[in-house]
Amino acid sequence: MNILIAYYSKTGATEKVAMALERFLRKSHRVTLFRIKPVQEMKAHEYKKREKDLPLLQPLINLKDFDLVFVGTPVWNFCPTPITVSYLRRLVSAKGKRFVLFATCTALPGTTIKRMSNILTTKGATVVDSITIRSIFELDASKLGIAERFAERVLKEL
Ligand SMILES: Cc1cc2nc3c(=O)[nH]c(=O)nc-3n(C[C@H](O)[C@H](O)[C@H](O)COP(=O)(O)O)c2cc1C
Structure with missing residues (x-):
């Protein structure tokens, strides 16, 4: 399969999960890792005001060549970040x-996951699985192991 892993990460935790997923998936599939970036870096609360149309830096938005798409986000105020929402839209x-x-x-x-799913199902897509990794500390090998086992499960259940 041709797999896209698109993610936003401000302080690196979501990026670590994205990279752990990539490490596992690329053993058997073609994987593109894409970091979503806003054109202008702002404080978290400032993004909210412009949520509907946040300009993104050269977003990889056309999915026609991909068979499976992972989208990752940090949780901000119990929701996906406005940057993630803008990307999904x-x-x-x-x-x-x-x-x-x-x-x-x-x-x-x-x-967070519900809101992301709603945007995608409105577009006629299917969300086959999801995971939330919780950690108050920097993500360690055991948390990244959870991401890897999750990727393994996703592939098995497709
Ligand atoms: C503005 C802001 C709001 C946040 N809101 C929540 C929240 O509602 N629930 C939660 O568990 N963590 C919350 N967090 C913590 C982040 O979700 C968590 O640190 C995340 O792993 C950061 O991902 P990143 O390192 O990829 O940016 C918040 C962090 C920020 C900066």
Whole structure:
């Protein structure tokens, strides 16, 4: 399969999970790792005001060549970050695609996965699985092992 792993990460935790997923998936599939970036870096609360149309830096939004798409986000205020939401809203050719969602947070993910799923299902996509990795400390090998086993499960259940 041709797999895309797109993620936003401000302080690196979600990026570590994305990289752990990539390390596992690339053993048997072609994987593109794509970091979503806003055009302008701001404080977290400032993004919220412009959530509907946040400009992103050269976003990889056309999914036509991908068979499976992972999208990862940090949790901000019990929700996906506005940057992640802007990315999901912009996606093209999502109809009929299979998605896997992942989130990182300290403790309380709130409605993060649900909100991401809603945007995607409205576009005609299917969310096949999701995971939230909680940690108040920097992600260690055991937490990254959870991500790896999750990727293994996703592949088995497809
Ligand atoms: C503005 C802001 C809001 C946050 N809100 C939550 C929250 O609602 N629930 C939670 O468990 N963690 C929350 N966190 C913690 C982050 O979700 C967590 O540190 C995450 O792993 C950071 O990912 P990153 O390192 O990829 O940016 C928040 C962090 C920030 C900066």
